[in-house]
Structure formats: structure tokens, C-alpha cells
């Protein structure tokens with residue numbers, strides 16, 4: 001078996017075209033385009049690459065961006081003041097605090113300053129609560145939650161395969177609040193039976209061997225072996241690592257592709273769709289705010 005490449009390109013292109021139209025309608029309705037404010041502190045090189053991709057994608061669909069570049073070592077109070085200003089700015093629809101933030105800044109504390117309706121990465125406590133209070137996919141869609149972008153991308157990639165999800169065993173390796181944990185929740189809302197693994201999980205090989213759907217979000221190569229994959233499994237590799245100067249996922253694509261039915265490429269799988277769901281959340285946030293303001 002050779003796995004089919006799970007790129008989500010059709011989904012991403014379709015969504016971006018739809019978002020372009022929605023952004024244009026909003027611009028006509030209220031006189032200003034949807035606006036995303038990005039706070040980048042300290043110029044982390046990894047974040048800079050991702051930042052450029054976000055800016056490019058925003059331009060493509062007609063979302064205006066402002067980048068607040070702050071130096072490492074900036075006092076926390078100053079960051080809070082900026083966040084409060086952006087939170088109150090009627091023209092700003094979405095706010096992102098680029099992570100990681102340099103020490104001693106505390107990202108968790110800073111994130112609390114983002115108003116939930118502008119939390120387009122779905123990372124504030126309020127939004128997280130809204131998401132985890134839902135038990136079904138439909139419930140999430142009807143709720144006010146803004147879903148974390150990478151988890152949303154992963155769940156949509158799984159749906160793209162048309163493989164059965166309800167009642168199947170989904171294994172998510174990695175329990176971060178931004179990727180692994182919300183992905184596990186979304187898959188549970190799609191009625192999969194979910195196992196969430198982490199660095200202390202025992203018998204990872206046996207757990208993975210029983211996965212109909214496998215999501216890897218470790219940020220490490222060489223842990224999950226392609227030979228562990230259940231034949232025919234849907235495999236989503238969210239990992240972004242560098243090996244010999246190349247970007248690679250968590251799983252060795254060769255052996256994984258020989259067993260999986262679907263496998264996301266790295267790069268070109270989860271990453272681009274994550275950016276699309278950031279655009280999605282920004283336009284959605286702008287529509288909701290406009291509806292509240294203009295009625």
C-alpha cells in the first residue's frame with residue numbers, strides 16, 4: 001500500500017476563495033476590511049517564517065494586518081497596555097500574541113488580556129471553556145467558540161478522507177493546549193474513541209498499532225515508527241522539525257506511507273490549512289463583531 005497524500009489543498013483553496021468574498025462583503029458593509037493585529041515579541045526566527053506566511057495569506061483574502069514588533073526585555077506592563085489598546089480598538093477584529101514569548105514574560109497571563117471575541121487563535125481561557133463545554137461537532141459549530149487553528153485543520157483533514165470517524169480509535173500523540181489536546185477534543189466530538197498520549201505514555205507502539213486515525217504532534221522525530229502504524233490508518237503528521245537542513249514531520253514518511261491509507265506531507269499538509277483556519281476565524285470574528293455593532 002502507498003498512502004494517498006492528504007494535503008487538504010482543495011478544501012483550503014475553496015475556503016480561501018469563500019473567505020475572500022466574505023471579507024469583501026464586510027468591507028463594503030462597514031467601510032473597513034477585517035483587521036488582524038499581531039504582536040511579535042523578541043523576533044524568534046521560527047515565528048518570523050510563520051509570520052510571513054500569515055501576512056501573505058491575509059493579503060490574499062483581503063484581511064488587513066498590523067504587526068506590533070516589540071523588543072525582548074520589554075516590561076510586561078507595556079505589553080498589557082498595548083493589548084488593552086488593541087482589545088478596545090473598534091477597527092481590530094482579531095489579536096494574535098505570537099508564541100513563544102521571551103522570558104520572563106508569561107504567555108498564559110498575557111493571553112488573558114485578549115477579549116474572547118478577538119481571540120482568533122482560540123487560546124484564551126474563555127474560548128477554551130466555550131470549546132470544551134461542547135460535546136458534538138454540531139455543538140461547536142453553533143457555539144461562539146473560535147477553534148484553535150491547527151486542531152481545526154487536523155480535524156478537517158481527517159474529514160477530507162471520508163474515512164469513518166465515529167466509533168473508530170483515534171490516537172493523538174502530544175497533549176499541548178494548542179495542538180494535541182484540542183485535536184483530541186474535536187475528534188471526540190466527531191465521535192471517535194480517543195486516546196491522548198504524551199511523554200509518559202507506556203507501550204506507545206501497541207497503542208499506535210490499534211489506531212484507525214493517528215495524529216502526531218510531538219515535535220520530535222524518531223519516536224513514532226512507521227512500522228507501528230495499523231495498515232490502512234489515516235495519519236496526520238503535525239510535527240515540524242528540521243533534519244539535515246530540511247523540514248520534516250514527526251514520522252518517517254517512507255515506512256509510514258507503506259502502511260497508511262492517507263498521510264499528510266510535511267511541509268504542505270497541516271501547515272497551510274492551519275493558516276487558512278486562522279483566516280477563517282478572523283473573518284468569522286469580524287462578521288460577529290459587525291453583526292453586534294450594526295445589528
Ligand SMILES: NC(=O)c1ccc[n+]([C@@H]2O[C@H](COP(=O)([O-])OP(=O)(O)OC[C@H]3O[C@@H](n4cnc5c(N)ncnc54)[C@H](OP(=O)(O)O)[C@@H]3O)[C@@H](O)[C@H]2O)c1
Nearest residue numbers: 150174175176179198199217218219238239240270271274
Ligand atoms: N503545522 C502547524 O501548523 C503547526 C502548528 C503548531 C505546532 N506545530 C508543530 O507541532 C509539533 C507539536 O507542537 P506543540 O506546540 O504541541 O509542542 P509541545 O507543546 O512541545 O508538545 C509536545 C507534546 O509531545 C509530547 N511528547 C514529547 N516527547 C514525547 C515522546 N517521546 N512520546 C510521546 N509524547 C511525547 C509531550 O508530552 P508531555 O506533555 O508529557 O511533555 C507534549 O505533550 C511541533 O513540531 C510544532 O512545530 C505545527
